[in-house]
Amino acid sequence: MTQTADVAPPTTGRRSKAAARPGGGTHRLHRSEHRxxxxxxxxxxIGFLLFTLYPIGxxxxxxxxxxxxxxxxxxxxLENYVTLFQDEYFxxxxxxxxxxxxxxxxGLALSLVLALALNRRIPGRTAFRAIYYVxxxxxxxxIAIVWQFAYNGDFGLINQVLAWFGIDxxxxxxxxxxxxxxxxIMAIWKGLGYSMLLYLAxxxxxxxxxxxxxxxxxxxxxxxFRSITLPMVRPVTFFLVVTSIIAGSQIFTEINIMTPAxxxxxxxxxxxxxxxxxxxxxxxxxxxxTMAVVLGLLVFAITLIQFRINRRxxxxxx
Amino acid sequence: xxxxxxxxxxxxxxxxGTLTLTACSDGGDGASDSGEKEITxxxxxxxxxxxxxxxxxxxxxxxxxxxxxxxxxxxxQYATKLQASVAGNNVPDVFYVEQAxxxxxVSSGVLMDITEQVEASGVDLDNIWSYGVDSYRxxxxxxxxxxGALYALPKDIGPFSFGYNKTMLExxxxxxxxxxxxxxxxxxxxxxxxxxxxxxxDGAIDQWGTGLNVQWNLQSMVWSNGGDWTNEDRTxxxxxxxxxxxxxxxxxxxxxVEKVTPSASDAATLDTYQRWMAGEIGFFPVGPWDVSVYNExxxxxxxxxxxxxxxAGTATWIGSxxxxxxxxxxxxxxxxxxxxxLSTDADAQQTLVDAxxxxxxxxxxxxxxxxxxxxxxxxxxxxxxxxQDYGRAMPAAFTYGAEWYDELWTNIQPVLxxxxxxxxxxxxxxxxxxxxLDESNATAEQAAAGK
Numbered sequence: 001m002t003q004t005a006d007v008a009p010p011t012t013g014r015r016s017k018a019a020a021r022p023g024g025g026t027h028r029l030h031r032s033e034h035r036x037x038x039x040x041x042x043x044x045x046i047g048f049l050l051f052t053l054y055p056i057g058x059x060x061x062x063x064x065x066x067x068x069x070x071x072x073x074x075x076x077x078l079e080n081y082v083t084l085f086q087d088e089y090f091x092x093x094x095x096x097x098x099x100x101x102x103x104x105x106x107g108l109a110l111s112l113v114l115a116l117a118l119n120r121r122i123p124g125r126t127a128f129r130a131i132y133y134v135x136x137x138x139x140x141x142x143i144a145i146v147w148q149f150a151y152n153g154d155f156g157l158i159n160q161v162l163a164w165f166g167i168d169x170x171x172x173x174x175x176x177x178x179x180x181x182x183x184x185i186m187a188i189w190k191g192l193g194y195s196m197l198l199y200l201a202x203x204x205x206x207x208x209x210x211x212x213x214x215x216x217x218x219x220x221x222x223x224x225f226r227s228i229t230l231p232m233v234r235p236v237t238f239f240l241v242v243t244s245i246i247a248g249s250q251i252f253t254e255i256n257i258m259t260p261a262x263x264x265x266x267x268x269x270x271x272x273x274x275x276x277x278x279x280x281x282x283x284x285x286x287x288x289x290t291m292a293v294v295l296g297l298l299v300f301a302i303t304l305i306q307f308r309i310n311r312r313x314x315x316x317x318x
Numbered sequence: 319x320x321x322x323x324x325x326x327x328x329x330x331x332x333x334x335g336t337l338t339l340t341a342c343s344d345g346g347d348g349a350s351d352s353g354e355k356e357i358t359x360x361x362x363x364x365x366x367x368x369x370x371x372x373x374x375x376x377x378x379x380x381x382x383x384x385x386x387x388x389x390x391x392x393x394x395q396y397a398t399k400l401q402a403s404v405a406g407n408n409v410p411d412v413f414y415v416e417q418a419x420x421x422x423x424v425s426s427g428v429l430m431d432i433t434e435q436v437e438a439s440g441v442d443l444d445n446i447w448s449y450g451v452d453s454y455r456x457x458x459x460x461x462x463x464x465x466g467a468l469y470a471l472p473k474d475i476g477p478f479s480f481g482y483n484k485t486m487l488e489x490x491x492x493x494x495x496x497x498x499x500x501x502x503x504x505x506x507x508x509x510x511x512x513x514x515x516x517x518x519x520d521g522a523i524d525q526w527g528t529g530l531n532v533q534w535n536l537q538s539m540v541w542s543n544g545g546d547w548t549n550e551d552r553t554x555x556x557x558x559x560x561x562x563x564x565x566x567x568x569x570x571x572x573x574x575v576e577k578v579t580p581s582a583s584d585a586a587t588l589d590t591y592q593r594w595m596a597g598e599i600g601f602f603p604v605g606p607w608d609v610s611v612y613n614e615x616x617x618x619x620x621x622x623x624x625x626x627x628x629x630a631g632t633a634t635w636i637g638s639x640x641x642x643x644x645x646x647x648x649x650x651x652x653x654x655x656x657x658x659x660l661s662t663d664a665d666a667q668q669t670l671v672d673a674x675x676x677x678x679x680x681x682x683x684x685x686x687x688x689x690x691x692x693x694x695x696x697x698x699x700x701x702x703x704x705x706q707d708y709g710r711a712m713p714a715a716f717t718y719g720a721e722w723y724d725e726l727w728t729n730i731q732p733v734l735x736x737x738x739x740x741x742x743x744x745x746x747x748x749x750x751x752x753x754x755l756d757e758s759n760a761t762a763e764q765a766a767a768g769k
Contacts, residue, residue, distance in 0.1 A: 068765070282720070
């Protein structure tokens with residue numbers, strides 16, 4: 001029965017497409033294509049169900065239990081959520097996590113400036129591009145250890161450099177006032193290359209005709225940047241803001257390595273660091289999961305708002 | 319028809335792809351392909367420990383014919399990895415267990431009761447430090463008592479001793495402290511002051527009397543002053559007593575009043591540890607695990623009892639790590655044998671002791687070891703005195719989790735910087751710690767009842 005199709009699938013396939021069009025997809029071969037499509041679609045969907053949806057559902061359930069991560073779970077209803085809203089450390093950790101995000105606009109501005117600079121024909125351009133990208137591909141754990149040494153109050157690189165200018169630098173990571181800025185500086189440095197690369201690509205994608213037209217109209221360099229470059233790289237900015245906030249809300253590795261005890265007076269602890277500590281040090285997996293669920297909801301809400309704002313802006317540009 | 323089958327095949331492949339992921343992680347237990355038995359042993363440690371264990375395990379395999387698959391992790395990652403293996407139902411047959419998490423592993427049915435197998439194996443438990451063995455006994459309500467069922471054997475016990483830089487004291491013309499008579503606190507501060515000097519005359523102090531870390535050294539000071547973290551049955555937090563406050567105040571005063579340590583912000587272990595090793599610090603703690611490194615230093619050092627703050631006698635803590643067996647192991651006998659081997663076999667112990675990372679677990683062997691002529695440090699006996707005589711368990715070693723205990727350190731910096739008095743701080747902390755301890759005790763009861 002299926003012999004014709006099997007013998008010469010390419011030709012019949014092509015012909016059948018043309019033939020099937022007026023018929024509206026009732027052709028047997030067309031149906032089989034659909035089935036194939038479904039099979040291919042099934043793979044990621046099954047993956048999503050197994051590795052995303054199921055764990056989320058499991059986490060929501062676990063957040064309603066008292067569970068040490070080893071033994072059976074005891075259902076306790078919303079008790080963990082009540083505890084969470086009274087947990088002073090969670091509040092501090094949440095504050096710290098948002099504080100770290102202050103680095104995002106600074107990092108984006110810097111990387112845009114860098115991208116603009118490296119888009120010009122300056123000597124050693126390729127070398128600079130590579131140098132700024134090196135931190136991105138380096139291991140975060142290794143970088144955190146290096147920066148930990150750099151921030152050392154006595155013999156750290158940072159304070160040695162400050163000493164040249166007669167500044168007596170603080171012991172960065174041991175001081176409640178400086179530990180968060182110190183980590184922000186490191187995070188900006190680490191992420192600079194990635195944002196720069198995306199901006200560079202976006203800038204190069206701006207049609208030269210726009211600049212020419214603007215130049216003919218007498219626009220100066222700043223006006224061209226304000227009215228052409230900036231709006232044209234907006235999609236990249238939006239992408240970077242959204243992904244940076246999602247990644248920033250999960251900041252953990254550098255905190256755990258540079259300040260293993262959460263910093264002096266809990267001043268560097270992030271939410272994920274606190275979750276990790278509760279789950280794996282104190283065996284409070286149920287409560288830790290509650291915090292993870294709340295953090296996930298917060299990130300989801302923030303991202304949703306961002307998409308709303310972005311959509312509104314799009315209309316105003318059109 | 320054929321295509322339908324192909325589609326089904328594709329679907330199967332997609333599903334199987336995800337399944338093989340779980341199947342792949344299911345290695346390690348059961349018999350290997352050649353029909354030989356294999357058990358897994360997961361531990362954490364540095365290169366010295368790794369080398370020592372490899373030798374000990376090699377001998378075990380030669381003796382028993384059972385292969386051991388070793389999984390080593392970083393200290394930071396161990397807890398995470400072990401918990402993941404429990405969640406994944408793939409617990410290593412033999413693994414390290416901490417004193418403070420023993421109860422949760424027992425009540426969750428992860429650890430096997432090895433009392434009978436160990437007895438049957440003919441191991442003389444009386445010849446192992448009783449502190450080490452009792453640490454892993456748990457009777458369902460209390461841990462650390464001699465009557466409970468045995469859930470692990472000690473990997474080691476770590477008597478946390480105190481040392482001094484002999485070369486530095488001799489150069490300063492200070493009589494060496496007595497190895498049997500603990501220094502009084504005033505004597506200790508006095509010597510420390512004499513040692514805190516600017517040796518090269520550049521106007522900056524570059525040699526200090528001491529440089530202690532509050533998390534590891536406060537215990538000795540509090541205990542020797544008659545204070546403690548909790549009452550006897552670990553239900554009440556007693557950090558707000560005058561004895562406790564005095565000890566903590568004296569700790570902070572070393573930096574702020576006596577000025578015999580590097581500044582408070584430098585008190586993070588790394589810095590004073592590095593300075594001690596560079597020969598810039600007079601008095602510094604010494605654990606058995608430090609000996610291999612300290613013996614390579616450019617100066618001589620020796621051990622003394624901890625200086626006593628009050629009149630409750632010298633005191634310090636003994637750390638310990640246990641080696642337990644999974645309740646789900648397919649080879650309980652072989653697994654318990656590996657535990658007894660790592661913990662008590664004389665040859666295996668010798669390998670570990672030769673690496674200078676621990677004291678022998680066997681009492682008779684330790685006594686010979688301590689009496690060795692020309693040993694470094696000369697006063698090895700101090701480690702044994704702590705193990706046998708005046709060492710205590712860490713305050714949170716036998717409670718259900720250590721969160722209540724860690725709480726004390728979280729906000730302590732202002733006290734160390736001299737911005738807040740110890741008494742004020744401890745009065746603030748006591749209720750917080752009490753709440754956490756109550757919670758931990760309630761969880762322990764729940765877990766015991768649920769079992």
